[in-house]
Amino acid sequence: MENIIEVKGxxxxxxxxxxxxxxxxxxxxxxxxxxxxxxxGKTTTIKLLMNLLKKDGGEIKIFGQDNVRYEKSIKDxxxxxxxxxxxxxxxxIRDVKRFVAPLYSRWDNKxxxxxxxxxxxxxxxxxxxxxxxxxxxxxxxxxxxxxxxLLIMDEPTSGLDPVFRQEFLDIIQDFMDESKGxxxxxxxxxxxxxxxxxxxxxxxxxxxxxxxxxxxxxxxxVVKGGxxxxxxxxxxxxxxxxxxxxxxxxxxxxxxxxRTRYKNLVVERPTMEDIMLYxxxxxxxxx
Amino acid sequence: xxxxxxxxxxxxxxxxxxxxxxxxILTGDLYEGEALPSIRSxxxxxxxxxxxxxxAYEELEREGMIETVRGKGSFVARQNKELLREKRRNILEGxxxxxxxxxxxxxxxxxxxxxxxxxxxxxx
Numbered sequence: 001m002e003n004i005i006e007v008k009g010x011x012x013x014x015x016x017x018x019x020x021x022x023x024x025x026x027x028x029x030x031x032x033x034x035x036x037x038x039x040x041g042k043t044t045t046i047k048l049l050m051n052l053l054k055k056d057g058g059e060i061k062i063f064g065q066d067n068v069r070y071e072k073s074i075k076d077x078x079x080x081x082x083x084x085x086x087x088x089x090x091x092x093i094r095d096v097k098r099f100v101a102p103l104y105s106r107w108d109n110k111x112x113x114x115x116x117x118x119x120x121x122x123x124x125x126x127x128x129x130x131x132x133x134x135x136x137x138x139x140x141x142x143x144x145x146x147x148x149x150l151l152i153m154d155e156p157t158s159g160l161d162p163v164f165r166q167e168f169l170d171i172i173q174d175f176m177d178e179s180k181g182x183x184x185x186x187x188x189x190x191x192x193x194x195x196x197x198x199x200x201x202x203x204x205x206x207x208x209x210x211x212x213x214x215x216x217x218x219x220x221x222v223v224k225g226g227x228x229x230x231x232x233x234x235x236x237x238x239x240x241x242x243x244x245x246x247x248x249x250x251x252x253x254x255x256x257x258x259r260t261r262y263k264n265l266v267v268e269r270p271t272m273e274d275i276m277l278y279x280x281x282x283x284x285x286x287x
Numbered sequence: 288x289x290x291x292x293x294x295x296x297x298x299x300x301x302x303x304x305x306x307x308x309x310x311x312i313l314t315g316d317l318y319e320g321e322a323l324p325s326i327r328s329x330x331x332x333x334x335x336x337x338x339x340x341x342x343a344y345e346e347l348e349r350e351g352m353i354e355t356v357r358g359k360g361s362f363v364a365r366q367n368k369e370l371l372r373e374k375r376r377n378i379l380e381g382x383x384x385x386x387x388x389x390x391x392x393x394x395x396x397x398x399x400x401x402x403x404x405x406x407x408x409x410x411x
Contacts, residue, residue, distance in 0.1 A: 029337075030337070030338075031336070169334050170331070170334075173330070173331040173334070174331070176327070176337075177327070194334050194335060194336075195330075195334055195335065195336060196336060197336040197337055197338045198338075212336075212338050213336055213338065213339075214299075214301070214336065214338050214339055214342060217299065217300075218299055267297075268297065269294075269296075269297055269299070
């Protein structure tokens with residue numbers, strides 16, 4: 001199985017923030033959610049993938065090729081979704097199309113017109129008068145209209161209402177097949193994490209975990225119990241422990257073992273959001 | 288075929304799929320040789336990861352419930368009637384084991400449990 005994205009030891013240093021040794025792979029045929037709190041380094045990583053920033057170290061391969069050396073041919077095969085409306089502020093959709101279409105060797109006008117219709121985008125309005133959701137839909141329409149093999153999306157669902165977010169999931173799953181890939185970043189994980197096959201979780205410029213979502217969901221659990229249920233042994237295993245007046249809540253990374261050893265505790269299936277919250281809380285506690 | 292995924296359930300999503308497809312095969316709602324949706328289209332319908340649907344199908348294959356033919360897809364396996372009955376017995380025994388465990392937790396004696404079963408056998 002080939003990797004559509006390969007990132008190895010990626011580094012980027014800024015004043016007051018640095019990406020440290022970022023490594024992850026995305027295999028052909030899968031969707032990866034790139035999640036983490038605001039300021040964790042998601043957008044920086046995506047900009048490095050798209051060669052919009054210069055890296056300080058490490059290696060990025062897309063479609064098996066170096067992303068800087070083969071930038072032009074690689075980008076022709078990528079649909080990039082991000083908040084890029086500032087480029088088009090004064091233009092309407094027709095003008096945007098005239099501007100973007102020549103950039104791609106496989107531009108598909110019919111597909112584009114189709115998306116504009118399905119997304120209900122106004123043809124005459126200037127982009128600067130679009131709502132946030134409409135701008136995101138335009139960016140998505142552009143990304144899907146040149147037979148891309150890889151979608152890279154930075155916070156694609158921000159500004160979208162729940163109804164369209166649902167449609168968005170369908171669009172992404174329709175796009176997928178064995179030879180394609182999707183990487184999307186998100187700080188709200190509730191909708192897109194449904195369809196993600198892999199998750200990479202970044203915090204403070206470092207990768208906290210990168211694994212199949214199945215594995216993560218099976219391994220982790222949210223445990224709840226009364227104040228008297230905690231002992232020192234158990235405490236060692238609790239991640240991001242929160243103790244309240246009437247009990248405690250924490251994340252655990254070995255659901256089966258806790259379930260058998262502590263029968264009186266409530267162990268629930270976590271959401272990706274739970275996992276993110278508790279891991280971030282634990283990280284802060286350790287510093 | 289019906290599959291209902293509950294986010295409130297403590298069971299992993301792939302386990303929910305396995306249980307529901309297995310049940311529909313055992314009850315005959317899904318018949319021998321019937322084609323199952325592809326891994327990708329099932330994932331799309333349920334809006335879940337393809338890894339999850341793949342995991343569920345692999346589990347069903349291991350149990351001999353379905354067969355996968357490369358390039359053609361997955362089908363409900365031919366079920367030997369005897370074997371089918373044996374499998375259902377197996378499931379029943381599992382359920383009884385659950386009952387016994389629950390009874391032990393409640394400190395119900397063997398005699399009480401047997402009485403309960405007798406009463407219920409008359410009533411249900």
